[in-house]
Amino acid sequence: MDSPTSSLEQNVDLSKLSDKDKQELQQFVVNESQKARIQQTVHSLTETCFKKCVTGAIRSGKLDKGEESCTQNCVDRFLDANFTVIKHLEQMRGGA
């Protein structure tokens, strides 16, 4: 995402923005960045869980029951693992 800034500057005069608009835009960008981060995580989780859960021959365009519940579990267990790591790191920091 490097190019958008330069193309933006060329066709939008940001100096015309009122303070209220600037504030609103700033909040908008914060929200959009958060959305983008979440989407990014969804992409990498989908990748991980697709590899783990869709192992049989691909015979239909839908997830079958087993694949669906595996994918749901995959997301939850991945996050559990994540929290465990963070918790343990906090413990290590507290113990040091």
Add this chain to the structure above:
Amino acid sequence: MDSLNSFGASADPKSAVMNQVRQEAAMNNARLLIEKINDHCFERCVPKPGSSLSSGETTCFTQCMEKYMAAWNTVSRQYIGRIQQEQGKAAGGGSGGMF
């Protein structure tokens, strides 16, 4: 990106920026999804590349693509549900934490 420029210039600067950011984000998201679908489905559907894509491989590809998108939606639903759940817990516990 000519269409974007003319579009941006006609609207007020704030919505122009917003629209451009939205479009860039959507493009980025779509590009990533397509890239990953290609990677995974090629791996799964074309184990031994022949002189052309067979009809079986093509069918596998379209099904794999739909399956991958279905998986994306399932992951998205599950992940967002979990974040909201954890945020609820964090709000109750008082500390916001890192995320």
